[in-house]
Amino acid sequence: MKLKNLLQLLLLTSSVWLWGAVSVTAQEATKLETHDKTITSVLRKSRLIREIPQIGERERPSTSAVMLVQSPAPTNPSSVQRGVIQVTGVQANPTAQGVEVILQTTQGEQLQITNRSAGNNFIADIPNAQLRLPNGDAFTFNSQKPIKGITEITVTNLDANTIRVTVAGEEGLPTVALFDSNEGLIFGLTPAVTAMQPPQQPEVEQPTGETPQEIPSVSPGVATDATAEDDAIQVVVTATRTEEEITRVPRSVTVIDREDLDTQTTLSPSLPELLTREVPGFGIASPQANERGVLRGRGISYLIDGIPVSDNFARPQRTISLDAIGRVEVVRGPNAVFGAQATGGTVNLIPRRPEEGESNVFAEIGTTAAAGGGDSFFIGEGFGYFSRFGFSGNVNPVDYLFSFSYEREGSFFDAEGDRIFFARPSDENRTLNALGQLGFDLNEEQRLQLTFNHYDIERVNNEFIADIEGSEEAGKARGIRVGQQEFIDTPPFFDRNTIVSLRYNHDNLFGSSLSAQGYYRNYSGITAGINDFREFFGFISNALLLDIEGGGARLQIQTPLGQQANLLWGADYDYQRRDGFADFIDPVAFDESNGRVIQRIERRRVLPYSVGDLGLFAQMQWEVVDDLTLSGGLRYSNFDVNVSSYTSYFRGFDIEGGRFSFDDVVFNAGVVYQVTDEIGLFANFAQGFSLPNLNVIVNNPPENLNIEANTDLLQPVNVNNYELGIRGNWGSVQFSLAGFFSNSSLSDAVQQVETDEGFPIFEVVRAPQREYGVEAALDWQPSDNWLLGTTLSWQEGDIDFDDTGDFLPQSTYAISPLKWTAYVENQTLPGWRNRLQLLAVGGRSRNFEGGGFDPRATDGYVVVDYISSINIGSGTLNIGIQNLFNNQYLVPSEQLNAAFEGFASTATASRGRTISATYRITF
Numbered sequence: 001m002k003l004k005n006l007l008q009l010l011l012l013t014s015s016v017w018l019w020g021a022v023s024v025t026a027q028e029a030t031k032l033e034t035h036d037k038t039i040t041s042v043l044r045k046s047r048l049i050r051e052i053p054q055i056g057e058r059e060r061p062s063t064s065a066v067m068l069v070q071s072p073a074p075t076n077p078s079s080v081q082r083g084v085i086q087v088t089g090v091q092a093n094p095t096a097q098g099v100e101v102i103l104q105t106t107q108g109e110q111l112q113i114t115n116r117s118a119g120n121n122f123i124a125d126i127p128n129a130q131l132r133l134p135n136g137d138a139f140t141f142n143s144q145k146p147i148k149g150i151t152e153i154t155v156t157n158l159d160a161n162t163i164r165v166t167v168a169g170e171e172g173l174p175t176v177a178l179f180d181s182n183e184g185l186i187f188g189l190t191p192a193v194t195a196m197q198p199p200q201q202p203e204v205e206q207p208t209g210e211t212p213q214e215i216p217s218v219s220p221g222v223a224t225d226a227t228a229e230d231d232a233i234q235v236v237v238t239a240t241r242t243e244e245e246i247t248r249v250p251r252s253v254t255v256i257d258r259e260d261l262d263t264q265t266t267l268s269p270s271l272p273e274l275l276t277r278e279v280p281g282f283g284i285a286s287p288q289a290n291e292r293g294v295l296r297g298r299g300i301s302y303l304i305d306g307i308p309v310s311d312n313f314a315r316p317q318r319t320i321s322l323d324a325i326g327r328v329e330v331v332r333g334p335n336a337v338f339g340a341q342a343t344g345g346t347v348n349l350i351p352r353r354p355e356e357g358e359s360n361v362f363a364e365i366g367t368t369a370a371a372g373g374g375d376s377f378f379i380g381e382g383f384g385y386f387s388r389f390g391f392s393g394n395v396n397p398v399d400y401l402f403s404f405s406y407e408r409e410g411s412f413f414d415a416e417g418d419r420i421f422f423a424r425p426s427d428e429n430r431t432l433n434a435l436g437q438l439g440f441d442l443n444e445e446q447r448l449q450l451t452f453n454h455y456d457i458e459r460v461n462n463e464f465i466a467d468i469e470g471s472e473e474a475g476k477a478r479g480i481r482v483g484q485q486e487f488i489d490t491p492p493f494f495d496r497n498t499i500v501s502l503r504y505n506h507d508n509l510f511g512s513s514l515s516a517q518g519y520y521r522n523y524s525g526i527t528a529g530i531n532d533f534r535e536f537f538g539f540i541s542n543a544l545l546l547d548i549e550g551g552g553a554r555l556q557i558q559t560p561l562g563q564q565a566n567l568l569w570g571a572d573y574d575y576q577r578r579d580g581f582a583d584f585i586d587p588v589a590f591d592e593s594n595g596r597v598i599q600r601i602e603r604r605r606v607l608p609y610s611v612g613d614l615g616l617f618a619q620m621q622w623e624v625v626d627d628l629t630l631s632g633g634l635r636y637s638n639f640d641v642n643v644s645s646y647t648s649y650f651r652g653f654d655i656e657g658g659r660f661s662f663d664d665v666v667f668n669a670g671v672v673y674q675v676t677d678e679i680g681l682f683a684n685f686a687q688g689f690s691l692p693n694l695n696v697i698v699n700n701p702p703e704n705l706n707i708e709a710n711t712d713l714l715q716p717v718n719v720n721n722y723e724l725g726i727r728g729n730w731g732s733v734q735f736s737l738a739g740f741f742s743n744s745s746l747s748d749a750v751q752q753v754e755t756d757e758g759f760p761i762f763e764v765v766r767a768p769q770r771e772y773g774v775e776a777a778l779d780w781q782p783s784d785n786w787l788l789g790t791t792l793s794w795q796e797g798d799i800d801f802d803d804t805g806d807f808l809p810q811s812t813y814a815i816s817p818l819k820w821t822a823y824v825e826n827q828t829l830p831g832w833r834n835r836l837q838l839l840a841v842g843g844r845s846r847n848f849e850g851g852g853f854d855p856r857a858t859d860g861y862v863v864v865d866y867i868s869s870i871n872i873g874s875g876t877l878n879i880g881i882q883n884l885f886n887n888q889y890l891v892p893s894e895q896l897n898a899a900f901e902g903f904a905s906t907a908t909a910s911r912g913r914t915i916s917a918t919y920r921i922t923f
Contacts, residue, residue: 027112033399034696037335043164049505052487057309067758067888072499081625085107088132088133090102090103090155091416095188098188098190098378100186101153102185102187103126105185106184107559108183108185109158111336113127113178113450115176118676120168120173120174122167122682125162126185130163131156145299149169150189150191151170151731152170154166161560161563167187170192172191174190174191175746176824189873192865194213200782211852215773219709220603243599247727250684251771252332252740253332254329255330256279261325262918263835263869263878265918266880267881268911275347275819281775281792282294282614283297284892284893287420296344297814297816298346298741298742299343299748299796300342304351305348305501306338306348307521311330318550320349320497320499323405323407324405325452326353326402332347333345333478333684333686334686334719335688337633337668343719343748344686352401354393355401357700362923364919364920365388366386367384367385367920368383368915369410369914370411370912370914371913371914371915374760381410382413387406388404389403390402390435398440399440402436403435403437405431406430408460409428409430411427416909418478421471421905421909431455431457431800432454433455435451435452435453437449437766449502449503450501451499451502451503454497454498454709456494456495457495462485463482463483465485465534466479466480467480470526470534472902472905474904477904479907482596485595485908486598489600499521500515500519501518504514504517509557511560512557512558514555514556517554525546526542529543535902537650537651540587542582543649544581547580548579551575554570555572561622565621566621567619568617568618569617569619569621571616571617573612575610575612578607581606582606586601605647606649607648608644609642609644609645611694613638614638614640620632620633628671629671630669631670632668634665634666634667634739635689636663637663637664638663639663639716640659640661641659641714645657648701649699651700653703655707658706664716664718667685667686670682680724682726683725689719691717692715692746693717694715695746696764697714700762712766715746718744720741720743721742724739724740733778735779737776739775740772742770743771744768744770747766747768747769748766748812749765749810749820750762751763751765751813767801769798771796771815772795772797772812774793774794778791795816796815798807798812809850811853811856812844812892813892821837821840823836824836832868834867834868835882836867842860843858854896855900856899858892858896859889859895861888861889862887863889864885864887870921875920875922876923878917879915880915881914881915882911882916883912883913890909891910
């Protein structure tokens with residue numbers, strides 16, 4: 001098929017979309033809606049399609065009041081403190097006067113009410129009570145415009161032992177009467193206006209669009225923490241380590257739920273690319289996906305289910321498959337609540353949880369095809385495919401989940417049709433991921449959960465090497481086919497990661513709740529692949545081979561301090577041992593075979609060290625009044641580092657090992673003030689405490705490095721971060737804006753500089769450093785069928801290299817240029833949803849023109865993606881077109897790589913137009 005055929009197909013699709021979305025008159029729209037409902041009803045009865053939530057039922061988690069819960073283990077059916085009354089369901093029924101809201105409980109007469117009004121809103125707090133389903137999961141009730149005169153009714157868990165009922169009047173304060181009955185406590189609501197209309201079906205909040213579970217007396221809808229098909233769980237957030245609403249957290253937090261993951265992974269299974277599109281402040285991801293990434297110009301701590309998986313260097317995006325993740329939470333800014341390395345922010349990857357019901361089976365298949373440049377449409381080698389299968393269930397007192405996925409990636413091609421060559425292979429891979437969970441309720445208050453995840457990726461097509469000469473001419477990395485390579489005494493590319501954890505929860509231990517977790521993890525892999533450095537250092541290598549093993553334990557206890565405050569305290573310990581090796585390749589065998597024979601002649605130990613991290617913490621939250629919440633805490637951190645003797649990779653220096661340690665106490669404080677029901681303000685001060693970038697220091701050490709001397713090069717990084725923000729939620733419009741400033745006296749910024757041999761390497765800069773920026777997000781739902789949104793990130797950073805007060809710009813490797821994202825989504829027809837999204841990256845010349853180390857100014861670019869979701873049978877077909885207009889570009893870090901002389905063979909262009917399709921079904 002030619003390019004013009006593709007354009008014709010897109011034109012036809014766009015025409016149908018526009019016809020269904022905007023071309024009908026109001027009268028025709030009414031007829032169409034009635035017609036669609038009739039067709040949909042027939043199709044549903046015949047099981048040709050299944051119902052999925054429409055856009056009007058979705059909620060944007062980045063700015064809405066999503067619940068953030070510390071314990072990722074499913075809650076026990078009786079996981080409520082003694083003396084706390086459980087409300088197991090909520091109903092809203094029409095009456096002659098208005099509507100009645102029933103809080104279903106057998107102890108309704110024991111509920112005590114404290115009520116107040118704020119403008120047109122009636123607010124009632126019910127202490128010593130919690131919304132809990134019979135299985136123990138928390139839920140939230142929400143009904144939008146149930147009757148004329150009342151715009152919204154919400155029933156939520158305000159904190160660990162308080163329910164809040166809020167009734168928003170349209171033109172005045174509703175009249176409320178209370179009644180006790182055998183069903184529970186009843187709120188009789190009469191609006192301030194007399195005209196009535198039948199109430200809409202009330203909904204329980206659910207994060208964006210999965211088919212919800214059936215729950216007693218509450219219709220499907222949105223559960224802030226407990227009812228979505230793939231998110232029917234409590235989730236972990238590193239902002240507080242406790243159950244909390246985003247609106248009460250004095251931090252910038254981004255939540256990516258399972259539906260958003262399904263949408264974005266239709267385009268690409270790359271975690272860094274997803275975070276680039278979804279998270280303000282996140283740096284522009286490299287297509288090689290071999291960077292830890294930066295957030296607000298600094299390093300990121302990655303967690304899987306609260307377990308640290310990013311050491312000082314390893315790439316966590318290669319430690320779990322995105323299809324095994326149920327939710328991603330990103331806390332922006334330094335955060336020592338969970339330990340080290342989070343000077344820029346924390347990314348928590350929370351695995352899927354067992355679905356409700358005794359037995360569930362799910363399956364998913366998909367394919368990807370690379371579209372070439374010029375007149376070609378599909379490139380045969382660009383085809384890939386994947387599949388996922390699993391089952392879960394609940395048989396009291398046991399719940400379980402098993403998920404297995406397989407993916408075979410094709411070759412990657414840029415917009416000009418050239419095969420992209422990766423210094424570290426990212427295409428032509430085979431990926432396996434197995435996730436297993438087993439939970440056991442010991443009794444009503446105690447639970448054990450065992451979790452296992454194994455990720456395995458290896459290169460299956462080793463027929464290509466770097467086209468050095470062609471890459472230099474083209475200014476980008478290109479690959480040439482040499483035939484299947486033979487690896488002798490050295491492995492081809494692979495990544496393997498295994499995590500096992502055991503968690504114990506006690507919900508009422510002398511009035512407190514306890515969570516204890518032990519874990520083990522093992523990682524091995526190759527970070528770079530084949531590198532021909534003969535022009536600069538006289539060798540060819542297969543580097544770097546990493547072997548990382550470790551484990552740790554976490555203990556935390558939450559103790560209520562009266563009705564308005566609570567204290568979280570505990571301890572963490574993490575240990576990891578790592579070895580790094582470089583295999584040096586026989587150059588004669590390599591040349592005589594035209595790059596097909598990769599035979600090891602020497603193995604050098606280059607990255608050996610171990611790190612122990614002990615932390616003791618205490619965190620307090622106090623609700624001073626209903627609209628004002630204060631929080632603050634301390635953490636004592638102690639690092640013990642042991643470096644073995646080794647030989648440096650590039651220079652061949654022999655470095656004598658040694659041991660050093662350091663400790664410190666870091667502090668955080670925050671305030672949240674709810675100005676009105678719609679607008680909230682927050683302010684935060686947080687400190688981060690981290691190791692410097694040991695990988696770069698150990699890999700490229702100065703010749704006279706003395707580990708025992710503990711010089712400035714090895715001193716820790718202490719970061720102070722100041723943040724102010726505002727959040728707004730007007731139902732159909734949700735908005736957030738935050739500004740930040742961070743500084744440290746000793747940075748661990750990485751600059752790329754040329755060696756005496758003319759080869760660029762990374763070096764750590766230990767000097768005063770600062771970053772500052774603004775981040776904004778806006779989501780707007782103008783109607784039930786339309787959803788629009790945008791984010792904007794601007795940041796800058798400076799370093800005082802000589803500690804003289806003269807700050808110079810930071811490199812574009814660390815500081816992301818201006819980043820703007822936007823999307824528009826339309827419910828074109830029942831069962832058919834379409835989305836266009838845009839990523840625009842600005843240029844940056846500040847470090848190039850301002851006396852910095854950047855070899856050039858970077859250029860901006862724009863990328864547009866298209867995603868379509870269609871209900872077919874009992875499943876959903878997702879179709880995605882990445883880089884819809886086939887734009888040729890290199891991300892900023894790759895533009896810098898291409899500018900270094902002799903380094904273009906490692907500078908990868910981004911993918912051209914790539915078409916993907918997935919089909920998901922649960923039965």
